[in-house]
Amino acid sequence: MKLIIVFVALSMIASLGLASDPSPLQDFCVADDYSKVFVNGKVCKDPMLATANDFFYDGLDKPDNTSTPLGSVVTSVNVMQMPRLNTLGIDFVPGGKNPPHTHPLGTEILTEGTLYVDFVTSNPENLLISKTLNKGDVFVFPQGLIHFQQNVGYGNSVAIVGLSSQNLGVITIATAVFGADPPISDVVLAKAFQIDKKLVDKLQASFWMDTN
Template structure:
């Protein structure tokens, strides 16, 4: 009986450690302002940081999220991140997303390291995410100014401007480095192309269509939040 209790306790401990490591680690200090100058930096919590005694209010400030982004691209959307050195090690990030009328799309993508919460401040967005196998359930909603939607960590999700005016949203993510995998770009636009025979069979497409798709997709880190 004691052996069984010990085994159960051990399993729970392992599960707890796995869950704890699933998000950014907690900081071991008040803040860790990111710095590139190794000469004047100090290692804190495994990060190269500015000496806390030299930190200023400017290290925790960013201006510009009120400025509309340029959506004159193939997707009609643009992501503007809030670049704040003081966010380093705090496990959060923030972006503004602009969408052109009728066509602005933040294409299907995932964040392997973060849950995202999106709030619409202007326009109308059709948003959604798809759950993992085997169900692949689609959760969608039409959002208006003031509405909020959550995209769970790792789920494929998207946003589309279905209105006749510009749309603007702000998104917060539960990691300072959430990562972005834009599905179409990753599959059809990888740096070393995936064998077309693989994609043709996986997507049940003619190989000529796969060749065409691989020639059209591009890589741009400004998409997918």
Template sequence: MASQLLIFSALFLLISLSICFASDPSPLQDFCVADPNSPVKVNGLVCKNPNLVEANDFFFSGLHVAKDTNTPTGSQVTPVNVVQIPGLNTLGISLVRIDYAPWGINAPHTHPRATEILTVLEGKLLVGFITSNPENRLITKTLRKGDVFVFPVGLIHFQQNIGHHRAVAIAALSSQNPGVITIANAVFGSKPDIPTDILAKAFQTDPATITKIQAKF
């Protein structure tokens, strides 16, 4: 009985630790404003001297400003993470504004360190994410003003403006620095290039087609 209790306790501890480490580290003080000028490298950013902290360390202005959507994808993302607000350091949150031209997309991508919750402010979006192997199930939903949708951490997801007018969304993310991996850019625009024979076999096509796609990135 004692050995079973010990095994159960060990398993509980392992599960608890995995949950604790699944997001940014919890702060151990009121705040840890990032000091981008520190030469010290840590997992995150070094704390600024608290005696030098000021209100502007927790402030960002301009999220109300519409961004230029004349881009290859027809969208523009405005991030507000620890780079823009040093006071977000260790707090485990950030957000973005996304502007979409009519029929513009926020191309398939992942956030390796964050779950995302998106709210539509204007327009109509088709959103979706893909579950992991082997199912690779596509889950989609059409959103309108005021609708909210969640993209689980690490999964490939996208948005498309399916209206004839501009669309705007705000998304919150569960990391001060969620990271973003745009699938097409990473696969076809890596530096140096992934060998064409590898991509040709992966995408079940010929190397010449892969070369043409890589040239666009």
């Protein structure tokens, strides 16, 4: 009986240890986008076929188009753009913001720029943790928590972001709630947000963009 208990306990510990992205068991695992095998992640291509371009991404030194309703744009570099990230910047105009969103699969670390940032802890506390960052400062957004960034400086700002997952996922709150397809019941949303149903209908009819 004692052996069974120990085995169960060790099994639970092992399952907890595998809750995040797996650690590499070889030098690298360059993603093979043409494989017909389906796994949780990407299949490795033959390491002998790897090239320098699998480990390289350019373009982050060039300002992207910030002519958006939000005044910001996210340039993603994940496993889809850089195959080597298998198993392993944001631009803001003055006043530009990256709307409240969450990353269900990874932690985010942000640096550079003059930005007001915050995140909200989970229920029931819903504590707002906020800080104004300047060049060289670093701020961590815990995995899964809703967070937000806004340029509060007088010039354009560039944020450099490090992420703990090869593809951390993103849910932009307003887009997910009011831009769902097909739409969430306006009666449900009106009651959930304690607002008039006509306002919900107006919000659902709006154009919802996602900069992430």
